[in-house]
Amino acid sequence: MTRWNAPGQRWPGLALALCFSVHGCSSADPQGDGGASTGGNPSVPDPSTGGSVAVATGGAAGSSAVPGTGGADAPATGGVPDMMDPDEGPPAAPEGQLPNEPRPEGPGLISPTLEFRHHNQPSVINGYLQLSGNALLSFYDLSDPTAPELLAFRESPGHCKDGGCGEAEGHQVSFAKYGSTFYTATIRGKGIDIWDITDVRDPRHVKAVDIPGVNYGDFTEAVWGIAWQGTTIYVGGTNTGVHVIDAKDPANAKLVKSVPQGQVGNVNAGPLFAVGNILVVTTPKDNRGVATLDISNPHEPMILDSVIPAQNSYIGWFYRHHVYLLNPIRVYDVLSDPTNITQVNGNRPGGYWEYMSFQDGYMFAGRIRPNPGADKIDVSDLSNFVWKSSIVGRRDLSGNAPPENDDQFTVAIGNLLVLSDDQLHTVGPNAGKSAGTVIAVHDVNPDTTPPYVDTILPKDGATGQALTTRVGISFTDNVELATVDTRSFIVRPIGGKALPGTFSVTMSVLNFEPTEPLLPNTTYEVVLPAGGVKDYVGNGMAEEFRSTFTTR
Helix, strand or coil: CEEEECCCCCCCCCCCCCCCCHHHHCCCCCCCCCCCCCCCCCEEEECCCCEEEECCCCCCCCCCCCCCCCCCECCCCCCCCCCCCCCCCCCCCCCCCCCCCCCCCCCEECCCCECCCCECCCEEECCEEEEEECCEEEEEECCCCCCCEEEEEEECCCCCCCCCCCCCCCCCCEEEEECCEEEEEEEECCEEEEEECCCCCCCEEEEEEECCCCCCCCCCCCCCEEEEECCEEEEECECCCEEEEECCCHHHCEEEEEECHHHCCCCCECCEEEECCEEEECCCCCECCEEEEECCCCCCCEEEEEEECCCCECEEEEECCEEEEECCCEEEECCCCCCCCEEECCECCCCCCCCEEEECCEEEEECCCCCCEEEEEECCCCCECEEEEEEECCCCCCCCCCCCCCCCEEEEECCEEEEEEEEECCCCCCCCCEEEEEEEECCCCCCCCCCCEEEEECCCCEEEECCCCCEEEEECCCECHHHCCCCCCEEEECCCCCCCEEEEEECCEEEEEECCCCCCCCEEEEEECCCCCEECCCCECCCCEEEEEEEC
16 A cells, blocks of 8 residues: 655645534434425426426526437526525425335335436435436435336537547536525536536536546546535546536636646546545545545645555445545545545445445445346444345346346435436347336335434544635435525534525535635634434434534
8 A cells, every 4th residue: 555645744734633423413303394386387298217307487498308408508697696584484394295205115226217317326315316327317205105207318519529538427416505595516528517507497507617638438538427515516537636616606607726646646436525624535447545634725736645555456435534545445544644544444334336325324335247136235333344135126128138238326305315327228128228217115214214424524623723614514315405505504703694605515524615705814604403414314413513613
């Protein structure tokens, strides 16, 4: 194992100690139900997908939700809107309704295939399922998981029409909330796309940002990671390094910094995660490495530490305060001390997997053909991971031939598991089509486990923090951004009012960036009230969480 560390340097904006008292930080809100969806545009059947597609009833020309169209760029909005007063309006809640009911039929598939298209990492926003893939974007109403309803489909404008064509796989997705406006960042062939998804029935393309050296590659010359934090988007550009996009005004987002691979500890940059003032960089396939960067100055990332394992990995991911690498399963503590990444050893189940996601102490590890689906692994005890069950994917897409699909991209929604795949079929009834997505059950019982705070940066009691500090929280479950505002995630001077700002989420990592720089020599408190921040199916924090930090 090779280590790279910046010798003799100190990082005054760095928060080192964390909140690891997992079961003492927060608990559940049994009343959280996520709200219900009402109204919306009419829909018509979409024979290519088996679902339906929204009929656009207004908006700019070219913004119809008919499959295959890219939509129109939204007009510039003029920067970050003011946040509402924390005492105004009803509690923040998602528009859509995600199911969380007993499933006596047990683990297995319950829906038809959603789109025979190239799909990668699924995700959830505002109570709806978002599917991302090869420069594409879809939204589904999942209130009836046995018959999901397609709300809108978009393809990246200019895909394969901009002087290149090839891979543009959506291995990571990230979201931001500016006032009442929701955004998502997705991967395109030459960089990233920014979408206004406030109305999931009419998502608007806002901006395409090209990344130098990225040109429809696979695990080089490609984007494998996106982490939106506040008004900055960090991009894992494989062999081109880590890239920084200023998204203060998403309609005019621009690349402001590229950090070459040599300044990321020689780590090929794949999926990445911003937590407060720390950026965690993991690896894409057929590469190896983990790195931490100081982003106290958000536009000037600086290396803190990196580790290059002896074995290559297929993928890296982040959960709680650890990076997980496949294959074999390896775990690294990256946030106890970001200047000293350490491997965490223990019993690990054997097997070969390609992608992973997490929920409430479980890993869902995607299997590969000819055994499509996912394994559910209990990772709550770092010294002893335990295989719990397998969720078998689709075996019938290739007819009588062995399955060509993997169904290995996952996201858990309550006791359901979304399985997505990018494999192109060459035989059978679906030859020439990609595998798309299917909905499965992973547990007979509803999910009643609340999200707990695992890690907060800056640490509780930290001093000397930069005036550009963002507050990052890593939870034990994925967070519904629609439940987050200045009442459920409060940052304020001691005795003062909640600061306005921008919220963002990447799976289980939630961040807040204040609209204005913090005041010098001031102590701030972070308060997450009970019942505020919720997971995808409405389980909220049952206990208030508090932490403080002081600026320099």
